[in-house]
Amino acid sequence: MIDDRQDLLLQVNGARRRVSAEGSDTLLTVLRDQLGLTGAKRGCNQGVCGSCTVEVDGWPVRGCLSLAAACEGHEIVTIEGTGRDPVMAVLQRQFVVRGAVQCGFCTPGMLISARRLLQDQPRPDAEAVQAALSGNICRCTGYRKIIDAVLAAAEELAQ
Numbered sequence: 126m127i128d129d130r131q132d133l134l135l136q137v138n139g140a141r142r143r144v145s146a147e148g149s150d151t152l153l154t155v156l157r158d159q160l161g162l163t164g165a166k167r168g169c170n171q172g173v174c175g176s177c178t179v180e181v182d183g184w185p186v187r188g189c190l191s192l193a194a195a196c197e198g199h200e201i202v203t204i205e206g207t208g209r210d211p212v213m214a215v216l217q218r219q220f221v222v223r224g225a226v227q228c229g230f231c232t233p234g235m236l237i238s239a240r241r242l243l244q245d246q247p248r249p250d251a252e253a254v255q256a257a258l259s260g261n262i263c264r265c266t267g268y269r270k271i272i273d274a275v276l277a278a279a280e281e282l283a284q
C-alpha cells in the first residue's frame with residue numbers, strides 16, 4: 126500500500142494549523158480527529174445530510190466531501206470560529222428561543238448555512254431560507270421552527 130501521508134498547513138478559524146493527512150483524508154476527518162474541532166458532525170459521511178458543513182473561503186461546503194489537501198491555502202471556518210460573529214450570535218439565540226434545536230446534531234451545519242444566507246441576503250423570505258438550508262437535513266424539528274428562527278434573526282438584525 127502506498128503511504129501518501131503529507132504535512133499540510135491549513136488556515137482554520139484564523140490560525141495556521143499543521144496537520145498530517147493521507148491523500149484521501151477529508152477536511153471533516155482532519156478537523157475532528159486531528160484538530161479536535163468536533164462542531165462539524167459526521168452524519169452520513171456521504172455528502173447527503175449537511176451536518177458536516179463548514180465554510181471554505183466564505184462558502185458553506187460539506188467537510189465530508191472536501192479533501193483536506195485541497196483546502197491548503199484556503200480560509201476554513203468552523204462553528205467554533207464564529208463565536209464572536211454578531212450574526213451568528215443572533216441566529217443562535219433565535220434558534221434557542223424558537224425551539225429550532227432539539228437533539229442539536231444538525232444545528233452547527235444549519236447555522237453555518239444560515240449565516241451565509243443572512244450575509245448575502247439580509248431580509249430573505251421563507252422560500253429563500255428553505256432553499257438556503259435545503260442541503261441540511263434535520264430529523265427532529267420538521268424545519269418550520271428552523272425557518273422561523275432564521276426569519277426572526279433577519280428581522281432582529283435589521284433593527
Ligand code: FES
Nearest residue numbers: 168170173175189
Ligand atoms: S456527514 Fe457530510 S453530508 Fe452528511
Ligand code: FES
Nearest residue numbers: 228231263264265
Ligand atoms: S435538531 Fe435533531 S437533527 Fe436537527
